[in-house]
Amino acid sequence: MRTIFYISDGTALTAEAFGKAMLSMFPVQVVHKTLAFIDTPEKAKEAVNKINQAYDASGERPIIFHTFVSIDIKRIIMSSRGACYDFLDYFIAPISQELGIPAQPKTHRTHGIQESMVDREKYDFRIEAVNYTLDNDDGSNISDYDEADIILLGVSRTGKTPTSLYLALQYGIKAANYPLTEDDDIEHLQLPKVLRPHVRKIYGLTLEPQRLHEIRSKRREGSRYASLAQCRFEVQQVENMYRREGIPFLDSTHFSVEEIAAKILAETNLERHRF
């Protein structure tokens, strides 16, 4: 099988994003290897050995997606026998011309904390959002809801917690989440009173009953809680309530946490670029 290398003198997150987006265009099975923080000639030479060994072992030329600030280190990588692709390089000239300023490459500008106070504050903002989200997971701390940017609502196991954490970590959004449970009297489901003052910040999550049944069965096999009938009933009741209350909601069955978060942001106009 062909080996794909993602190599950088930083985190290699950009090289991964670039390479994976490219590969998503092709129906091909590959082995992925990331080599991050390749920031000395010695490490670069080691990387070249790994590339050449992968070539010899498989007989298929490795593909290298790389982003380097140091030209000297980049040259060492490009001396390997892999097929090298560098998207920064290609676009730098036209974007420099458009902006009317020369490029000033600097390591770690994409995923690093910058040295300025502004950047440090923007970063702290994200960590604060993570702390807020953890403190407000699963309906705890309702007194803090004034501070929430969004409150995710849903029955048990519909993806509220991972989505909240992703919104906080990725976007610095203070995302609380509140579970609807048996205590909320699902048979006559109303919006819980504590949520009423915050109704405009609420976003509902739901899931196909069959999928909910599968997920709950992993936790409590054979229980009433996990039964398909119960899952169907809860989903129906909660969707009816969302509609009655005018709460926007999303069926998350076929979406990853990245997609759910992006859809919520697109629909609610929460700001993606706070940091």
Place this chain on the structure above:
Amino acid sequence: MRTIFYISDGTALTAEAFGKAMLSMFPVQVVHKTLAFIDTPEKAKEAVNKINQAYDASGERPIIFHTFVSIDIKRIIMSSRGACYDFLDYFIAPISQELGIPAQPKTHRTHGIQESMVDREKYDFRIEAVNYTLDNDDGSNISDYDEADIILLGVSRTGKTPTSLYLALQYGIKAANYPLTEDDDIEHLQLPKVLRPHVRKIYGLTLEPQRLHEIRSKRREGSRYASLAQCRFEVQQVENMYRREGIPFLDSTHFSVEEIAAKILAETNLERHRF
């Protein structure tokens, strides 16, 4: 100020990664706007209006980073008056040639859950890691440490929790974390007995005393816990213990959670590409 648009018929995460990496090469202040899920001609025409309005309002030509599967929708975006950059387009031909297969663009392949069972299982794996990490946050559930891929160790407020969550969400790594506290007798600091059987999975986090003091002061201003003297003492004791025990550790002061995670992965050889 110039407006930068990130536009896609999917989450636009790839367009953002591409655009932000490009812009990181230039010392320039801009306004960022993401338009995700632009998947109909109507939405595309609306996007064109927004681009042209941003041009008229600022007098500076907007820059558009876009990734589209649908060529028809892409053409509408490219009819705007912005400067459009499409990195997928440029690299598709050479990579197709290298792979020896034609491209088969498909929406949502990069950040979506694929339809096959394998992809669903890989995705569930990540969500399981998030659940594991939450259940094992802050020293709870020590009985589960057999299952951990990594156990982050450190004194209070050194970034253990955000780093654990990022490792779980981004990489599907089961990351427990354990806090060293007054109860661990910091004056004669030993590796806590419960951690001894798992010592090879432990990774230490530390922070410059001044920075730790600032962070703790936000929580408990003026307390002994937050005092610079106490922070200095704890950091010194814990770093000595890491060295004595041969535990690898990282001073996270100048790094973002992305960088900390990438450095830990690079150093421990935990697998980045599990899904």
